[in-house]
Amino acid sequence: MSSYGGKKARNISIFFIISLIIFMSGIGAAPRFAYADSAGIPPANIVDLTVVNVGSSSVQLTWSAVGADGYVEPATAYDMRVAQYDFTMGAWNSLTRVTGTPMPGQPGIQESFALTGLTPSTMYYIAVRGVDSFGTLSAAYNIVSATTTSAGPAIVTNVLFSPRLESIMVPSGKSFTISLYNAGTATIAATFTATADVNGRVALPAVISLPAGMYDILVSSPRYLRKKIFGYNVSSHANIVLPIQPVGDLNNDNIINSLDWSAMSVKWFLNDANADVNGDGIVNSIDWSFLSKNWFQTGD
Ligand SMILES: [Ca+2]
Ligand SMILES: [Ca+2]
Ligand SMILES: [Ca+2]
Secondary structure (H helix, E strand, O other), X not given: OHHHHHHHHHXXXXXXXXXXXXXXXXXXXXXXXXXXXOOOOOEOOEOOOEEEEEOOOOEEEEEEOOEEEEOEEEOOEEEEEEEOOOOOHHHHHHOEEOOOOOOOOOOOOEEEEEEOOOOOOOEEEEEEEEEOOOOOEOOOEOOEEEEOOOOOOOEOOOOEEEEEEOOEXXXXXXXXXXXXXXXXXXXXXXXEEEEOOOOOOEEOOOOOOOEXXXXXXXXXXXXXXXXXXXXXXXXXXXXXXXXXXXXXXXXXXXXXXXXXXXXXXXXXXXXXXXXXXXXXXXXXXXXXXXXXXXXXXXXX
């Protein structure tokens, strides 16, 4: 047993010594070949810079990667310049250098970069050159131009409507249908039905993407004539006070006439939510007085 154990110990120590020799001699380590970038050889020219997409504040670009020497070994960096005029080589150093350009990949691969922070509806001229470890730039380049798109109107948020009803404060939970027409047209940009909050206000639902701009706004609510305001400039955080809706259209046909009186008269002296115009719990001459006052009025 002891001789076996001694043989094992000897084998382990021989293995350890051989490993140490291999380690110290560098045999077995990954070979490393440092590429000697030549100062005299610039990165190849980048002449395939291409605009692939244009937004209101960004331009998406692609080009083929160049190397530190021509197309050999990845370059050190890219030097991209942007101007609002068609520039010449002599102007290069005076142009704004774009930050955030990608680390050069293997020569020949396609690089992709989004130039951001641009002004809408503006023409830009862009070029890119490879840079080697000596700071030598590609000798030549192509210039691309792109005009950013217009910004477009912002989508409004936190818009409130304050409907107004003849004879009563707007009660919490009262239902309103509000339609926003593109101003001066019959085109509805948005329409929704929602109930009033405890302050009698109706919020534009967050799911509606309404661009800021001019709208004609139609409001309707059961028993009240529809009312429209024209040319309202809707923006975020607006609180839009709507016109007073006359009461008495019990059958919701947007006119107050004998049909509404018929609907009221059959509820005379009763507690009927629809015919009780002023909400005092009884249908009587007070409710009739509202119909009488608004007789033959029509809504918008
Ligand atoms: Ca070089
Ligand atoms: Ca009616
Ligand atoms: Ca009443």
